[in-house]
Each structure stands twice: as structure tokens, then as C-alpha cells.
Amino acid sequence: MKALILAAVLLAPLPALAQSLALTGPTGQKAILSAADIATLPRVKVTFDDHGTKQNFEGPLLIDVLAKVGTPTGANIHGAELATVVLVTAKDGYQVAIGLAEADPGTRANRIILADRMEGAPLAANAGPFQMVIEGDVRPARSTRMVSAIEVRRLSTGKAADH
Numbered sequence: 828m829k830a831l832i833l834a835a836v837l838l839a840p841l842p843a844l845a846q847s848l849a850l851t852g853p854t855g856q857k858a859i860l861s862a863a864d865i866a867t868l869p870r871v872k873v874t875f876d877d878h879g880t881k882q883n884f885e886g887p888l889l890i891d892v893l894a895k896v897g898t899p900t901g902a903n904i905h906g907a908e909l910a911t912v913v914l915v916t917a918k919d920g921y922q923v924a925i926g927l928a929e930a931d932p933g934t935r936a937n938r939i940i941l942a943d944r945m946e947g948a949p950l951a952a953n954a955g956p957f958q959m960v961i962e963g964d965v966r967p968a969r970s971t972r973m974v975s976a977i978e979v980r981r982l983s984t985g986k987a988a989d990h
């Protein structure tokens with residue numbers, strides 16, 4: 828009986844966790860964001876071409892999500908941070924890595940968002956709760972569906988020059 832109660836207590840938060848996003852920042856800072864947390868961030872609309880079909884996605888800039896775990900943004904992405912990567916992992920194990928500077932709207936005109944809606948509706952189960960959308964990508968291979976974890980990792984082995 829005790830074991831049963833313990834199992835119920837341990838398993839209860841699982842459905843909620845499955846809809847959340849596990850973040851790890853460049854110095855190991857961690858956060859679990861819910862869909863509601865993500866929905867409070869400023870929203871951006873991006874049109875994406877998936878095999879010739881135009882799709883309208885909506886969600887926060889990826890950089891604004893990464894900022895929640897101490898990731899440098901804007902003008903602070905310089906020097907050694909140009910060798911910092913963002914590793915995106917999906918529920919099915921699919922993984923995509925991008926350079927942190929790629930996610931900075933001050934560096935590139937094409938934006939990267941963590942979409943939670945397409946054509947005004949929440950994402951389908953095989954795409955949501957979050958899908959990384961990289962504006963301007965010619966093929967959708969990096970358009971990671973079912974994003975469940977994002978880790979920011981500093982790879983620099985050079986001198987942390989500040990310029």
C-alpha cells in the first residue's frame with residue numbers, strides 16, 4: 828500500500844513535465860519552463876516554407892527563452908561566446924545544434940523562434956508543445972518538433988578575449 832501511494836506521488840507530475848521544457852544555461856543554471864511560462868514572453872510571427880508549403884508559426888524568440896538560464900544575449904554575444912552552441916533535443920531523441928549567435932536578432936536578420944502555435948492554433952501532438960523554427964532555412968531538417976530540452980554549452984578552448 829505504501830509503495831502504491833509512493834508510486835502515485837512520483838508519477839503524478841509526469842504528464843505536466845512532458846509538456847514542459849528543460850533548460851540548461853552556459854554555467855549549468857537549470858530551469859523547467861511550462862507552456863504557460865513560454866506564453867508570457869514577447870511573441871514573434873515567422874513564416875516558414877516546409878517542402879513548398881508556407882506555414883505561419885508564432886512563439887517567443889529562442890534567445891529570450893535561453894536568457895531565462897543566464898545565457899548572454901545581444902551585444903554580450905561576442906568573444907568566446909561565438910563558440911557557444913545551443914543543443915536542442917526532442918522527445919523522440921532528434922537533436923539539432925546551432926551556434927548561439929545564430930539566435931541573436933542583432934547578428935542575423937532571420938529569426939529563430941520556439942513556436943508554440945501554427946496557423947493560430949496550438950501545435951499538433953507530433954510537433955508540440957514546442958517547435959524550433961529557423962526563418963530562412965531552405966529545408967526543414969533543423970525545424971525540430973516536440974522540443975523537450977535545450978542546453979547551452981560553451982565550447983571555446985581559446986583565450987576568452989573580450990572584443
Ligand SMILES: Nc1nc2c(c(=O)[nH]1)N[C@H]1C(S)=C(S)[C@@H](COP(=O)(O)O)O[C@H]1N2
Nearest residue numbers: 877917918919921967968969970971972973
Ligand atoms: N523531433 C523531430 N523533429 C524533426 C524531425 C524528426 O525526426 N524529429 N525531422 C526533421 C526533418 S528531417 C524534416 S524534413 C522535418 C519534417 O517535417 P514534417 O514531418 O513536419 O514535414 O522535420 C524535422 N524535425
Ligand SMILES: [Mo]
Nearest residue numbers: 966967968969
Ligand atoms: Mo528531412
